[in-house]
Amino acid sequence: MPRHPEKTGRRRSHLRCGAVLRVAPILCAAFLTITATLPLQAQTIATTLHDASSGLTNTSVLSAIQLPAGQILATTQEGFFFFDGRQFLPLGPAQGLPPGAPGAAAALTSRGDLILVYADMIYVAHDLATAGSPDRLHFVRVDTGDLLSHDSYRKIEPWRDGLVITEHDHLLFVHPDGTGERIDRLATILSLKEDFLRDVSALHADGDTLWIGTGDGHLCALGKQPPHCPSLPPLAAPRRMEAIVQDHHGTLYARTLHEFVTVPPAPTPATVEKIPHAEGQYENYQHFLTMSWSPAGKLVTQTDDGQLAVLAGGEWKIRSLDGEQSTSPLSTLLFDRQGALWIGRMGFGLARTRGFAVFETFGRRNGLAGDVIWQVIRQPGGPLWITTDTGISALDTHSDTVLRTIPHAAFFIAADHHGCIWHDGPDGVSRHDLLTDWQRDYPIKRINQILPGLADDLWLLSDQGAWLADTARRDQPPAQVPGLSGSYSTGFIDAAGTLWLLEGRHLLARHRDGSQAVVLRTWPLPTFVPYLIKARNDHQLWIAGHGGLYRLTHAGDRVTSLKFYGPTETGNNTLYNLLIDRRNRVWTGSSHGLSVFDGQRWTTITEADGLASNDLDQDSLLEDADGSLWIGTSRGLSHLVQPDDALRDMPLQPVITAMTLGEHPYHGEKVRYSRAPLHVTFGTLDYRDAPRIHFRYRLEGADDGWNETGDGSVRYPSMPPGTHRFLLMAYDPGRNQHSAIISARVEMAYPWWERWPVLLLATLFFLLAGYMVWRIRVGLLIKQRRKLQEIVHRQTEEIRSAHQALIRQARLDSLTGLLNRGAIQTHLQACLAEQSAEVPLAAGLVDVDHFKQINDGWGHLAGDEVLTEIGRILRRELRPEEAAGRYGGEEFLVVLTGQEPAGDRMRTLCRFLNWPLSPDRPSGQHVTVSAGVAEARPGETWQSLIGRADKALYRAKAEGRDRVIEAP
Incomplete structure (x- = not known):
């Protein structure tokens, strides 16, 4: 959003504070002492919640896995649901499963079988590869005899060719026996004493080795003779092991309610550390505790207050989920193949993170002064300074700590090389010394930009002219620059020291020697209004504003070329942000998110990718020293940690989720002729880009060309007889990306009147009838022939005479x-x-x-x-x-x-x-x-x-x- 709506024609939805605290240096020092080193609350992770509105009729999700085709399978207290890219669909009697029975967990075995474990039942499906969609699977119940009691919170782990399942006082093993699946006690198969496998609380398979964690705090490896249990340091109560994972170096990690255990390969001893913010929330939900590896090698687990603890580089960081704050426990953590984290929230549903490890989000709930972020700067060698509608915050990005907050609403801020920050306010411009808390105010109003120069100079651009300050001289106030008394909306200083200014719609250049020139008075697009200006090099400028974006090439004060990029490329008609990063990528921001130009194509980044809001605030982009980007929005500060990951394309995966003919499911088989409508639903397994994805579809025999829709379904009033294909293709307009075409077979018998015996009889009948009519007409024609010949001869002579007369008439005067x-x-x-x-x-x-x-x-x-x-x-x-x-x-x-x-x-x-x-x-x-x-x-x-x-x-x-x- 723009800072000054009266200049852009757009109303601001957030107003500056009416009363801004102006304090003397002593009071300011006291205030800064109070507000210094405020701990920042956990960074926020953007999520999309799937609940009953998404088809998940039971929102108590116990676990989740991803199927080979890409669908997410969720276990709930009322059975199993799979996500087809659009919504969750239940598995039930149509697949051979009991309706609404409480689920416990699901797993895929090494043979590719899908095993669903209920509280007291087990079902297996073998044909995942040929079924295509989970709703076409057929499950068979495993005969468990009297081995399986009722337990809704079992731990399961695929191992060897089967599945290990926890029972109250032993372990069970479901495995194939040649004719189907059977279940046995694992102790019997491994020739172990039953007492050894009592109270198993955690499972992890490592090839042929099965690691178990027990309620009394032991870790043991099975599958080898004899079982091996490494020595662990003393654990704090409760010592019950709830989750086990392993990295690619062979190091084992386990957790209890409060502690994190690291077991390196021998002879390195195991260590124990306290998990931050893991207190008592999960005392009654220890069975929900789990750990999961991110694609980047970060370890994620639960902490109290519905938050996550992320371990990376030996350091824990706390992350909270956006949306409604709740202490509801998190029940499952699953990273899908696109790197997104799916989180089960008991009573809420299944949440999918947007931009996990790619974006970080900060806002008022995380300790900043406000959510409407206007400008972000990096103090040389220091923290980030962030201006909001309700104050200015200093953020230490290494420790995630708010160092201080200044209760001055501000739009603009800059830092000089002498430990001071400069910001605007309703009464002018303020200068703060961050070490001594010295402050000086200057009555320069209607500020549009505070622009640091190449050395100690600092420019103040306003509606009433331009001022220049020497930041090395505290005793010298900013002085108005002679010859620059206009209204300057923004400026930029290039590497040569030339100050480029926008005065209204004019582009000005002021050189280091004080000379200045009007470089451009009018733009090729008459309605273009420039807002921002940036330089890529000494000969190229980029100017963004209302109407689009211009790339201007110049030789000194002379424009040599202008190239325009309109809303089709940039994603919006009005651009409020502009940044040229160190890799020469052009970033523009608007009310529709970020658009990035790499010199060849434009890519759009939106809330679907993890951005806090699509509504970016004016001139709120900052590239940090590590190449990451800070982005100010109207709903918080986004930190794009990995720009390359955000720009990386993921293959679009359209799927045809269901077809119905009339009221009956249809799977491509040949059906009798009917006039029942054909309804096709489809979606995409590219969950990251799903909100942007559109579809093109075509039914052969019914559609002449491709149709387009943003919905996930299409209805045909009837299906044409014959064998045809329904063709589907997904495309992402924000990334100019298309998928391969997928198809589904549709076949309907021809109606009886179009079948070949009926058509043959009809043909013979019409031939015979035609022959009889021909015979009758031949007699009449013969009689009329002579008469017609006479008439034709007479009329021919008349025509010939008339023709000759016409010829003569045409040739004569x-x-x-x-x-x-x-x-x-x-x-x-x-x-x-x-x-x-x-x-x-x-x-x-x-x-x-x-x-x-x-x-x-x-x-x-x-x-x-x-x-x-x-x-x-x-x-x-x-x-x-x-x-x-x-x-x-x-x-x-x-x-x-x-x-x-x-x-x-x-x-x-x-x-x-x-x-x-x-x-x-x-x-x-x-x-x-x-x-x-x-x-x-x-x-x-x-x-x-x-x-x-x-x-x-x-x-x-x-x-x-x-x-x-x-x-x-």
Whole structure:
């Protein structure tokens, strides 16, 4: 969230404290003495709780294991449930199990068998690999005779080919006997005295060796002759061993209610230490105590108050779970194959941690001043300083201790090299000496950033200008910088000492010599409003804000390139955080979590990955010296301990969890035709990314293309007959990651009317009916044939005549009856193509003299009469081998062939075209024409021929009209 909503257009949901304690140095020293070295409560682990709303109808979870396909199998006081990626589903009578019977534990044997142990029953399933989903398993009850009493809190351990089970005063061993499973006393199989295996409280298998822990505090190894029990130091009461684990070096670890026992390989002696914060909560629940190794080699066990103790590098750290605080005991600890820790919470359900060992979370419940984290800085050689809405906390990250809390609400904070911190407040900027508790206040208000320089300089950027402080001089207050009197929202100092500033939407550069320049006044995106600026190197800046992110490359004060990353890449339209880490990765934060750019692709990190909140606070990212990241959110401070682990992709594992046809389960078998709806449910076994995952699906024969959904189910009104596949693919838009396509077979019989015998009979029937209809119609057609032939012949002749008329009409000029321009040109081209040396060919252009005067003086109808008469005369006087056409307006083209000279022949024709206008028009005006004629040359084109005739016509008009000119 932004610090100043009036600048970003977004309302702040958290207000600064109205009354901020301002104390004199003496009072401040007293306060800091009181608040110094406050122990930090256990760090918080983010979890997702699965309870009744997730299908876990009984929330008293006793144990959990992960099946080979990836599903989580939980044991409860009312039976067994498995998690399919979407919800928990019960195992019961459909799988051959008793309904609602109290469960005790479940285990997978080395043969791949799944054994479910109830309070007084044992069931085995053998076909895990072929079943696909646990709901398709079939369990068989093991005949226990009178060996198994009623006990809901048994310890079990897979060993050799079977399973070891604790009984009240002995151990039982379930193992295959060739025809099924049988149960025997373990003492009988190992040829041991029964007394040796009394009161066994913990089990651990190491190859062929079985370690047992007893109620009186002994550890012994079975499977070898004779049993071996290493010497242990004295244990505090109660000495009952409740859990045993082993590392890859062979060191054995065990725990009692209060103590932790380490048994290295001989001859190193065993040691005992107190487990921190393990007092009396589990006195009545010792059977729940367990230990589990994380993928990173950390040992996790329970402590009081519903917390965890984590042993790493010989040091214990306490972790608490988020959500509702409760003293309910933790009953099981399971790390899945993705590294997430599943925790049974009695009465609450099964919780899955988010980002275990990748993220740590701190907040008010952990000892910080508040949950709304505004800025985080690292004091040189010292603790983290964290500003919140209700105070400033100093956190020693090595000991998880809050060293002190200053009750000043603040947004901005910085540390100098002289042991002082600087922070803002409602009355200005305060400077604290952390050693002497000396304090000085400066009335500089509307601060937007406190920016340390490269040496002893410290910049204060505000809405009223920029101030510069010399941190080595306590007697000298910050001075306003000449020439920097604008409103500066943020700044950054690069390695060359250049101060880059954002003034409104302008980007400014102030160099070490005091010179400054406006580097950029406008942005390519008109609506972009810059908020933050960071530099990757001396020539590259990154600017984040409302609208997206820009990468700016510059040469001094000149911008050489700008590249824009919009909401599609960054995950949100408005970015409040920006960080370039030492590996040149770009981190941006918004109200939708973190987005990371490694130079090739963007990756999104959200609450699903362990982030305290998706709502990040403005400019609250810090990279620590060890490469980890501190992230301020509106619900606490997140510590990204392992950024690489958070960015690492995990294979997406979509699963089709169930299909139903109508109201009946469907498993891909061929079914009779029906119109019942097909309902398919699916999910993913990639539990970390499940909240972000979408699905693409397609049913062959029903869908033309891929469909998309964020839900885990789809319903088809009916299933198409035939054999088809339901195809499913998962994809994570936050990581641009796709899974492989999985499929399920669906097969439905065709309806009886679509089966081949029915179709064959129907085909024969329609063929016979068609033949009879054909015979009847043939007779009618024969009778009609002759009549139709007569009609067709008559109509054909009519059409032919009409066609010829249309051809003539298309070729003739409607006014003169001569060929139109296109037709006479075509005729001339044909004559030129067929021209021979024996038969001369000529073209003449004839133009009516003074035709405009006729139109103007006598009217257009008189002009039309002249053209009509010319057409009539030419049609009458032309020889059969000659042709004429209207070339345009009052101009005519005449094509002449024959032995008579072309000029003489044209003069003869022109004499016929000289006549007086109608006698009833007493002007005495005559119609005369001018003509130009040209004889065709060998190989000449029609354009050239007409061009020469046109020039001759022009000469005839120029020489007085009423004459014929021959072209040279």
